[in-house]
Amino acid sequence: MSKQKGGPKGWKDLPIGGMITEAGNAATYNTGAWRSEKPIWIEENCIQCLFCWIYCPDSSVTTKDGKRAAFDYMHCKGCGVCAMECPSKVKAIVMVPEADGSAPDILDRAKAIAKKMADEKAAEKAAGKEAKDA
Amino acid sequence: MPKKVAMTGNVAVANAMRQINPDVCAAYPITPSTEIMQQFSSFVADGLVNTNLVTVESEHSAMSACIGACAAGGRVMNATSANGLALMWEMLYIASGNRLPIVLSCVNRALSAPINIHGDHSDSMGARDSGWIQLYAENAQEAYDNTVQAPKIGEHPDVRLPVMSCMDGFIISHSIENMELLDDEQVKKFVGAYKSPVPVLLDTDHPVTVGPLDLQDYYMEHKKQQHEAIKKAKNVVIEVGKEFGKLSGRTYGLFENYKLKDAEVALVVLNSAAGTAKVIVDELRKKGVKAGLLKPRLFRPFPYLEVASALKNCSAICVMDRCDSFGAAGGPLFSEFRSALYDVPERPMMINKIYGLGGRDLGLDDIRKVFRELVTLAESGKVTKLYEYITVRE
Numbered sequence: 127m128s129k130q131k132g133g134p135k136g137w138k139d140l141p142i143g144g145m146i147t148e149a150g151n152a153a154t155y156n157t158g159a160w161r162s163e164k165p166i167w168i169e170e171n172c173i174q175c176l177f178c179w180i181y182c183p184d185s186s187v188t189t190k191d192g193k194r195a196a197f198d199y200m201h202c203k204g205c206g207v208c209a210m211e212c213p214s215k216v217k218a219i220v221m222v223p224e225a226d227g228s229a230p231d232i233l234d235r236a237k238a239i240a241k242k243m244a245d246e247k248a249a250e251k252a253a254g255k256e257a258k259d260a
Numbered sequence: 261m262p263k264k265v266a267m268t269g270n271v272a273v274a275n276a277m278r279q280i281n282p283d284v285c286a287a288y289p290i291t292p293s294t295e296i297m298q299q300f301s302s303f304v305a306d307g308l309v310n311t312n313l314v315t316v317e318s319e320h321s322a323m324s325a326c327i328g329a330c331a332a333g334g335r336v337m338n339a340t341s342a343n344g345l346a347l348m349w350e351m352l353y354i355a356s357g358n359r360l361p362i363v364l365s366c367v368n369r370a371l372s373a374p375i376n377i378h379g380d381h382s383d384s385m386g387a388r389d390s391g392w393i394q395l396y397a398e399n400a401q402e403a404y405d406n407t408v409q410a411p412k413i414g415e416h417p418d419v420r421l422p423v424m425s426c427m428d429g430f431i432i433s434h435s436i437e438n439m440e441l442l443d444d445e446q447v448k449k450f451v452g453a454y455k456s457p458v459p460v461l462l463d464t465d466h467p468v469t470v471g472p473l474d475l476q477d478y479y480m481e482h483k484k485q486q487h488e489a490i491k492k493a494k495n496v497v498i499e500v501g502k503e504f505g506k507l508s509g510r511t512y513g514l515f516e517n518y519k520l521k522d523a524e525v526a527l528v529v530l531n532s533a534a535g536t537a538k539v540i541v542d543e544l545r546k547k548g549v550k551a552g553l554l555k556p557r558l559f560r561p562f563p564y565l566e567v568a569s570a571l572k573n574c575s576a577i578c579v580m581d582r583c584d585s586f587g588a589a590g591g592p593l594f595s596e597f598r599s600a601l602y603d604v605p606e607r608p609m610m611i612n613k614i615y616g617l618g619g620r621d622l623g624l625d626d627i628r629k630v631f632r633e634l635v636t637l638a639e640s641g642k643v644t645k646l647y648e649y650i651t652v653r654e
Contacts, residue, residue, distance in 0.1 A: 135481075137484040137485050140478070140482065142420060142482075142485055142489075143357060143420075143482060143486075144472055144479075145358075145469065145470055146469035147466070149467045
């Protein structure tokens with residue numbers, strides 16, 4: 127691979143042994159590129175519990191004035207912990223395939239997934255109650 | 261003035277370490293290298309050095325402690341043998357990959373199983389691809405001299421790589437020989453104060469990360485750096501060997517040529533066995549046989565052009581390996597030397613003998629036999645056995 131102008135440095139110009147000489151440069155590393163699933167936040171379902179902010183292992187849930195704000199997609203690796211922990215009756219975070227993540231209607235699709243999940247859960251609960259009553 | 265002393269190889273190396281006065285040493289004992297650290301720990305206890313001696317729970321930890329201390333900015337030394345070196349394996353690559361100029365005395369010993377504590381080269385030969393510079397010594401004097409030169413080689417700004425300084429277990433490590441120790445001040449001046457040319461962990465004004473994740477986009481560039489650095493070590497070894505010669509009267513190069521210039525039959529033999537083989541070379545020369553010997557000193561980086569040039573006029577060469585490379589076409593020295601001579605227009609015939617495993621004696625008669633075979637080979641021009649064990653019972 128030849129050195130490209132403005133691209134990564136060649137072996138003669140890099141610090142030896144992979145040493146990193148800039149402090150805190152993990153911030154500039156686009157780990158979001160590792161994602162296979164993307165979390166979508168549905169604001170209208172959000173109860174502002176901030177569980178997602180607490181659980182996110184990569185500090186990729188941002189806040190503004192103490193309220194839930196947008197995902198930091200540059201660093202979110204798509205682990206799905208936020209969606210799993212979201213306690214809303216109708217989920218405020220759902221995971222979608224990364225390939226669909228930038229579709230213009232992705233929010234509507236996410237809402238539909240959240241609703242379907244909630245409906246299924248309700249049906250399961252009802253079935254459980256019926257079984258108990260029988 | 262240098263003084264004549266009688267010392268074992270181990271005590272000689274411990275004294276070199278005392279004179280170098282490293283910042284940190286990590287110690288975990290294993291025969292036959294134990295005596296180095298045992299002796300050195302008494303120097304620490306007596307206040308003869310300022311070294312922080314870290315006693316650890318394994319060789320893996322010993323090398324890990326050395327890596328940490330070296331990355332922190334210290335001059336670091338250590339000693340081990342055989343299975344101890346094997347347990348360091350993972351960390352050997354981390355030391356070289358992080359470009360940390362640690363010095364390790366490897367007192368060569370056979371690897372288990374079966375358990376054997378005696379001299380053979382399986383340990384350091386197995387580590388030949390770990391990115392360490394490897395120096396080999398025939399006797400206590402050379403082991404001492406190599407240890408004194410090792411920090412200067414590894415720490416050179418063009419190199420920045422760890423150095424393994426090897427000698428034969430028991431045969432050299434535990435035998436008392438007459439040798440010369442340099443003055444403490446001479447060694448101190450020769451080695452010089454250590455200051456890392458790259459940022460170190462204890463320099464908190466310039467924080468760095470050592471050993472981070474390095475994926476498809478950078479790993480290969482860092483391996484290329486390492487590849488070039490170890491190649492540069494060859495010239496540094498020559499320079500340091502010359503400078504050491506001015507100080508001590510004993511100049512070192514890449515290997516020793518013993519009556520090789522007009523030799524028709526030659527041995528390539530490493531470490532202590534070279535001393536025995538020289539006796540037979542002398543004996544044959546008296547009888548008119550043009551015998552010679554090449555004793556490698558620097559094995560990594562391997563000076564393939566120089567050895568090819570030194571051996572190119574021989575008719576038949578036997579490379580002696582005190583180590584098997586199981587399943588390969590001969591031992592590790594043989595593979596290197598045979599490859600080095602491939603490009604010589606009229607290449608000599610070459611055979612390989614594997615000898616002395618687990619400290620098995622190599623006697624004068626054994627070497628006579630090898631030379632006899634070489635003479636026959638030179639006359640017949642036909643190799644019948646490419647490689648075989650000698651000094652073994654059928």
